[in-house]
Amino acid sequence: MEERLQKLLSAAGVCSRRSAERYITEGRVKVNGVPAQLGMKADPERDEITVDGTALPQTEKRVWLMLNKPAGRVTTLSDEKGRKTAAELVADCGVRVWPVGRLDIDSEGLLLFTNDGEGTHHLLHPGHEVEKEYHVIVEGDASAALPILNGPMELDGELLAPAKVSLLDQRSASARLSVIIHQGKNRQVRRMCAAAGLTVKRLRRVREGTLHLGELPAGKWRWLTGEEVSQLLS
Structure with missing residues (x-):
């Protein structure tokens, strides 16, 4: 299905929609080898979309999960100091996901992970006041x-x-x-x-938002339901 390039880049986690507009005007985005224009649509299943010469990642099924992060773990996907990461606790989910926002190393509790770039930008945008x-x-x-x-x-x-x-x-x-x-x-x-x-x-x-940590044990994660995701992003 054809969609605007800004939305496709955002959904793939490449950048926000606003940044996608800048990428397009700077000539960094091409569709089937031709520089893209603002307002252009494409079908990622049919068209080759590249950013800086790199093909747009294939869109996976969008998933969301909640981790009860224990203290002593950083929220980054990897750490140059060799510290334990929260991402290691969700590595068995079978999908490449990233943390939505941060909890500092000494803090614990509800931490969301997803592969939904557009949803991530929605939750982190200050205008939505989650x-x-x-x-x-x-x-x-x-x-x-x-x-x-x-x-x-x-x-x-x-x-x-x-x-x-x-x-x-x-x-x-x-x-x-x-x-x-x-x-x-x-x-x-x-x-x-x-x-x-x-x-x-x-x-x-x-x-x-509407999502509660509940009785999820420390260090454990669970998938969010479709209803939970819908309420979270509404």
Whole structure:
């Protein structure tokens, strides 16, 4: 079936649709050996589509899976320092997939993997404001920190979008917070807590959009259902 080249490049994970437009205008994309033009359509089953001389990867069935990432693993597909990766835990899924977003090495919980380039760009685009919920165990004065965390905050000189932070339970030396954000700045939740005078002892992502981690054991993964994917990308 013929589709616009921008969509085909995005679906294959080559680049975003916006970047695909630039690739086309720069003459980097060819269809059957002829430089492509904006607005052109092609059928990947019939036409040869190349980017910088390399054939567009054959589109596989789009799959999504959820991993309960344990602490101590990086989110990159490979690591130059030789550290363990989250990708190693889903290597037995039988499909080449990549992580959607990041969880830092010390954090754990819900981490999505897919081979759907277009869906990845949708979820990561700041304009879609997909909520992410974290359960965070902290040390410090949680009661004093809550107004700060729920108020205007800045990171790197930039005003953050408002967060929703609530106290789940309080113990003598620690507290457990629910932190809901829809941005993805580097170590954002940890840095927010530090700015509010709290020390993070454990950080676990439990929800992304409509998708909940549930009772999935640490280090294990499962396929998302068609309904889950549809709701996630709606």
